[in-house]
Amino acid sequence: MAVKSEPTRILVLGGGYVGLYTALGLQKKLRANEASVTIVDPQPHMTYQPFLPEAAAGAIEPRHVVVPLRRVLRRCHVLTARVTKIENERKTVTVEAADGHIEQLNYDVLVVALGSVARILPIPGLAEEGIAFKTIGEAIYLRNHVLTKLDEAASTLDPELRKRLLTFTVVGGGFAGIEALAELEDMTRFATRYYENIQPEDIRWVLVEAAGRILPEVRETLGVWTAEQLEKRGIEVYLSTAAKSFENGHVVLSDGTEFDSDTIIWTAGVKANPVLANSDLPVDKRGRLQATAGLQVVGQPNVWTAGDIAAVPDLSRTEEDPTATCPPNAQHAVRQARHLAKNIIRVLRGGQPVDYYHRNVGSVASLGLHKGVADTFNIKVKGFAAWVMHRAYHVKAMPTFNRKVRILLDWALGGLLRREVVSLGQINNPKEEFARASRS
Incomplete structure (x- = not known):
């Protein structure tokens, strides 16, 4: 009687798009x-x-933009832990579990989908004053932080402090920075109707970008148009300008501009998850995993990868540039992940992986309520139509029917009843009142 073989152990590192x-x-x-x-x-x-x-900005309930892994992955094992080391030679991964204990996981097939982290530059004061914008926790924190600054500004008697409180700085002119800036500026302008002593023109939003243009994902003319639209809204746009210092909230730019700001939002790029430095897997000069077009790690047929952490050849552009790799965006990550799952199944059943090929269809961005910009299928779209395209594309891409419905309901209720602009500032320091009571 033949002995039944054990199931293949597939270990997926990362629960983002790709994972x-x-x-x-x-x-x-x-x-x-x-x-x-x-x-x-x-x-x-x-x-x-x-x-x-x-x-x-309050247009969507924060819980509705996250997908619970245990709820949707009913046939998978979900482990809440942080990866600290990858040893493919031994086929083990070391993780630090949620309770702090260290554990080693064994596998037969490994999927490295750890994504990217914020790229922090050695700028004085950045680590202390900056707020990143990659997680739902940071989004919730930022919303409450910004609205709390309006509350503080409305009650202070110090004109210089008020000016500092009402100055908001965004560093980074890519999609993440522009969308965060546009949505939050829209929210603060809407919120001023509930403050008797704060007018829209009292609020100062500043965008700092080291390159000579914003939104490099779309054609240059649309980037120029977007910058013009932001400036029409009173937003200060500094191009070809680097941030030199943020010490104690005092912003110093490379062109000599200086001002105080209590809010510094950092969206100036990402880098591959640094855990790769503690692995035996091959990486390129940018720290990304070297990948084949079939989404396997070069020289490691049992290891698969995709998304921001991987340098996947972009076959749609390799004729013009043999070194071209897929850009780190959601469009590629989602498609690569679906392709990767099919390739793993093929190999498990004795087949060969199929190369990933996808020609970028374009990009869409929201610039606040009823405003947007899109560059899709070589067509430029601006304003309301682009905003509708942005919402339609992303609600379609949002995982699970449950989340799609909840987001659509959020939008419907927001259009009917208007957005909420109340600060829940206690979330940022929930034990403050308890500590005060304990001292009294």
């Missing part, structure tokens, strides 16, 4: 006892990052 969509594809297509799938992430949810600006 979630790969695990979804695997649990849908794997046969019974063909393989076991374990997904590891420090958070018990996947965050749909394109909706973070709307969550921060």
